Amino acid sequence: MATKLPRWLLGTAVAVYFFLHVPILVLVIFSFNNSKFSVDWRGFTFNWYHRLLERPDIIRGLKASLIVGSLSTIISAVLGTLLALALARHKFRGRTAFEGFLYVPIVTPEIVVGISLLILFALLKFPLGLTTITIAHVAFNISFVVIVVLARLEGMDRNLEEAAMILGADEVTTFWKVTVPQLWPGILSGALLAFTMSFDDYVITSFVSGSGSSTLPIVVYSMVRKNVEPSINAISTIILVVTTIFIYLADRLSREKPLA
Amino acid sequence: MAHVRERALAWLHRRPEAQAWSLLAPGGFWLLAFFLVPIVIMLVYSVMPRGIYGGVEPGFTLEHYRRFFDPLYLDILQRTFVWSILCTVICLLMGYPVAYVIARGGRWKNLLLFLVVLPFWTSFLVRTFAMIFLMRDSGLINNWLMKLGLIQEPLSLLYTPFAVMVGLVYGFLPFMILPIYASLEKLDLSLLEAAEVLGARPGARFRKVTLPLSMPGVVAGCLLVFIPALGSFLTSDLLGGAKQLMIGNLVQNQFSAARNWPFGSAASFIVMALVLASVMVYLRVRDRTPGGR
Numbered sequence: 001m002a003t004k005l006p007r008w009l010l011g012t013a014v015a016v017y018f019f020l021h022v023p024i025l026v027l028v029i030f031s032f033n034n035s036k037f038s039v040d041w042r043g044f045t046f047n048w049y050h051r052l053l054e055r056p057d058i059i060r061g062l063k064a065s066l067i068v069g070s071l072s073t074i075i076s077a078v079l080g081t082l083l084a085l086a087l088a089r090h091k092f093r094g095r096t097a098f099e100g101f102l103y104v105p106i107v108t109p110e111i112v113v114g115i116s117l118l119i120l121f122a123l124l125k126f127p128l129g130l131t132t133i134t135i136a137h138v139a140f141n142i143s144f145v146v147i148v149v150l151a152r153l154e155g156m157d158r159n160l161e162e163a164a165m166i167l168g169a170d171e172v173t174t175f176w177k178v179t180v181p182q183l184w185p186g187i188l189s190g191a192l193l194a195f196t197m198s199f200d201d202y203v204i205t206s207f208v209s210g211s212g213s214s215t216l217p218i219v220v221y222s223m224v225r226k227n228v229e230p231s232i233n234a235i236s237t238i239i240l241v242v243t244t245i246f247i248y249l250a251d252r253l254s255r256e257k258p259l260a
Numbered sequence: 261m262a263h264v265r266e267r268a269l270a271w272l273h274r275r276p277e278a279q280a281w282s283l284l285a286p287g288g289f290w291l292l293a294f295f296l297v298p299i300v301i302m303l304v305y306s307v308m309p310r311g312i313y314g315g316v317e318p319g320f321t322l323e324h325y326r327r328f329f330d331p332l333y334l335d336i337l338q339r340t341f342v343w344s345i346l347c348t349v350i351c352l353l354m355g356y357p358v359a360y361v362i363a364r365g366g367r368w369k370n371l372l373l374f375l376v377v378l379p380f381w382t383s384f385l386v387r388t389f390a391m392i393f394l395m396r397d398s399g400l401i402n403n404w405l406m407k408l409g410l411i412q413e414p415l416s417l418l419y420t421p422f423a424v425m426v427g428l429v430y431g432f433l434p435f436m437i438l439p440i441y442a443s444l445e446k447l448d449l450s451l452l453e454a455a456e457v458l459g460a461r462p463g464a465r466f467r468k469v470t471l472p473l474s475m476p477g478v479v480a481g482c483l484l485v486f487i488p489a490l491g492s493f494l495t496s497d498l499l500g501g502a503k504q505l506m507i508g509n510l511v512q513n514q515f516s517a518a519r520n521w522p523f524g525s526a527a528s529f530i531v532m533a534l535v536l537a538s539v540m541v542y543l544r545v546r547d548r549t550p551g552g553r
Contacts, residue, residue, distance in 0.1 A: 019354075020375070020430070078286075090279060107483075107487050109508070111511050112299065123301065139291065200383040203494060220386075239383050239386055243382050
């Protein structure tokens with residue numbers, strides 16, 4: 001139907017897009033501003049990026065985030081994929097209830113997840129550190145991976161697997177040679193989202209990190225708390241660039257059509 | 261090795277349920293041990309007496325829940341509730357037109373959609389910092405207003421309820437747009453054509469066809485904004501200052517400075533109960549809405 005959109009509607013949409021994106025753009029632009037205190041433009045500089053390299057806490061935080069991010073991504077991608085396979089391919093008692101339960105971690109406020117894990121680790125006398133952060137990140141990432149992989153599985157043609165079995169491949173061979181390659185974009189897209197969430201998380205991490213195990217968001221939070229200086233704009237820009245690339249790739253992969 | 265593999269496969273063939281369970285076990289265990297069990301422990305903590313150095317003492321008490329009737333805490337509960345509802349309403353009013361434009365976006369659709377998905381996933385901390393950068397006394401908004409001569413002294417925008425509300429809406433708006441878009445996208449355009457042929461004017465077509473059919477998305481979007489707003493902590497923490505506490509800040513405070521773990525657990529359980537109640541309401545509304553499920 002070729003009805004034109006009314007002008008006020010387009011106007012509202014444009015205004016909302018501005019509201020969503022201009023603050024971030026401003027933040028990025030001023031990470032290149034050659035002035036420590038002023039928000040007037042004083043010329044272009046990479047100074048604030050160089051400053052980041054001189055801060056050991058940022059370098060340590062970045063390392064911690066990369067370690068936690070990769071470990072939690074790999075674990076949640078594997079566990080999530082297995083769960084998705086069980087849900088898509090098998091009938092078992094309590095299947096519907098379990099599928100519903102998978103959505104609970106997604107709607108549970110981060111602060112509840114954070115303090116309940118803090119209580120658990122305190123009770124077990126388990127020292128807080130990169131291990132506890134990784135455990136927590138896997139716990140909130142699994143559900144997201146399951147949902148993404150499940151969507152892929154539902155769009156998949158089972159004929160290829162059946163053909164492989166008829167031609168004499170056993171389950172294990174069929175799984176690795178037929179199922180996994182078809183499923184791969186879904187798994188990768190889920191993994192990219194998991195990494196992004198792990199890399200970005202502040203609230204849950206703040207409860208389960210020990211004194212020597214600050215991830216990048218924890219360091220950034222304490223910087224924001226202390227004072228507002230252009231280095232924060234610089235580190236924010238780096239975080240934004242990384243997550244934008246990851247989200248773009250995840251978006252592309254999840255749109256890719258499965259082999260028919 | 262081949263021998264072991266054959267035997268394992270043969271065993272799985274005999275017992276199809278075992279196959280399902282071996283796929284379920286690792287992830288299921290993780291969610292049980294590091295999600296469900298901790299929440300149950302938290303619930304138990306919330307009815308135990310407070311220990312002196314954090315932690316709890318053995319015993320049973322309801323005093324932590326009773327404390328919420330103290331005007332100080334009732335105030336926080338009420339503020340959290342009112343702000344979450346207000347934030348949801350504002351997001352709905354801003355988000356619906358955008359979702360509508362995306363759904364009718366033609367060749368721009370993918371780009372417009374990506375521009376909503378992007379903030380959905382970008383760091384909440386960074387986005388909250390962007391708000392500080394704009395709104396603080398020496399921030400961009402005050403700087404420009406002063407240059408234009410509209411104000412002589414900086415407006416105190418930050419650390420006000422206004423700042424928290426802007427931050428909440430800014431943070432959760434994408435959660436509203438995406439589900440509404442999803443339900444508008446599925447809308448059968450021939451229904452609108454039929455309405456047009458039958459003489460319905462654009463306004464009536466929207467009220468009688470589009471809006472009712474997009475209700476599942478509206479309800480889902482409201483839930484997805486309301487829930488994180490209820491449990492939000494970072495926004496009021498960074499933009500609200502000390503006077504604009506929401507329940508999330510109360511919880512955090514009990515686990516850090518105040519060292520009252522059982523009271524913090526009780527507050528946290530109230531958040532969880534409110535969330536579960538909203539999900540229940542959502543499921544009921546969804547099952548009654550035409551086009552839901």
